[in-house]
Each structure stands twice: as C-alpha cells, then as structure tokens.
Amino acid sequence: EVQLLESGGDLVQPGGSLRLSCAASGFTFSNYAMSWVRQSPGKGLEWVSSIWGNGYSSYYTDSVKGRFTISRDNSQNTLYLQMSSLSADDTAMYYCARSQLASPTRNAFDIWGLGTLVTVSS
C-alpha cells in the first residue's frame, strides 16, 4: 500500500527550530518529487516547498525562503523539512505529498499523508 507518514510536529517557542520527517512506503521513492503543504488553523492549504526525485533541486514559497530547508534521503525513503526562526505564522498542520512524477513542476500531488502538527507559541 502506498503510504506517507509524517512525524516530528511539536510545540516550539518563537525563534526555535524543528525538523519534520515523512516516511514513504509502497513505491519507489526516488522516482517521485515530494512536497510539503501546510494548513494553518481555520485556513486553506498553502504550498511550502518541493524537491525533485533525485534531490538535486528544490523550491520554496517566499515566506519560508532562508528559514526552511527541504531534503530527502532516498536510501531511507524519507523526506525532511528543517524549519528555523519559527514564528506564530508557521503554526499549522504540515502535510507531505507525492508528485505524479520525478519532477515537481507541472505535476499534481497524488498521494498525501495525514499531517503532523506544528505549534509555535511561548
């Protein structure tokens, strides 16, 4: 069964850091681009970052550039999101999502995880 399982969400203080993980199973992980999408409380979905299947290139939404880093370990079938300088605006459920192909460009997200909750508060 194709599955994505996020972990690492927690309560963190403003200015703090956190690393999210997404464990993939049931498919050849390196053949697919992966992304992080978040949903703040009461709000809609917001794309955060994407990375190619080979990990060579990545993209970020403007609000997280310089603070978040997406990466992947294809030998461990795991996607990561390293987050730093966190603020209350980063409070959200964070979902990992698989693209339909190895490129994150011009491919929809066909498999999603259940999400992991990040709360930024003092």
Add this chain to the structure above:
Amino acid sequence: DIQMTQSPSTLSASAGDRVTITCRASQGIGTWLAWYQHKPGKAPKLLIYKASNLASGVPSRFSGSGSGTEFTLTISSLQPDDFATYYCQQYERYSTFGPGTKVDI
C-alpha cells in the same frame, strides 16, 4: 506569483444536487490545474488533474473543465460522502492553492 480564487466560498446543497465550483487564475495556466477534496482529520485527496483528467479511483460523478484562467469542478449528483472542502491548485509555475469551497448541508 499566480493567485487563485474560488467561488462560492461556501455552498449549501442536498444529496442528489448537481454542484459546480468555479476557480480562476490571475494569469493563464493552460490546463495545469488540479482539484482536491479535503475532510477534517483526513489526507487531502486528488480528484482531477490537468483540468479534466479523473484521478485513479475517483467516482465518475466528479468532472472538471476549463483552460487558461477559468475552471470548474462539477459533481453531477452529490452523495453524502461528498460533503467536504474542495480546493483548486495551479501547478503551471510552482504551486498555489485556491482558498477552498466548503460544501455542506
């Protein structure tokens, strides 16, 4: 950046109704548009990709159309399981989601 809008923001309907949701892009995106269904506590689900292609396992009562800047998602006969929030997404350049349309009773 490409901005997405959806209308209506909320839609009240009954089982058996035909439902149409509209999505507009701030600039032309060809047919690089997807539709997702999202229920509380669940993973978002891909319904339609490339504007009109039905994703695997999605019932045929869902359909999508449009190109350029205007798109629609239609549910031909609303079922109890369809009450959810629906999002459009452009993926012509990076990715942007619309604000969502909540379909409730």
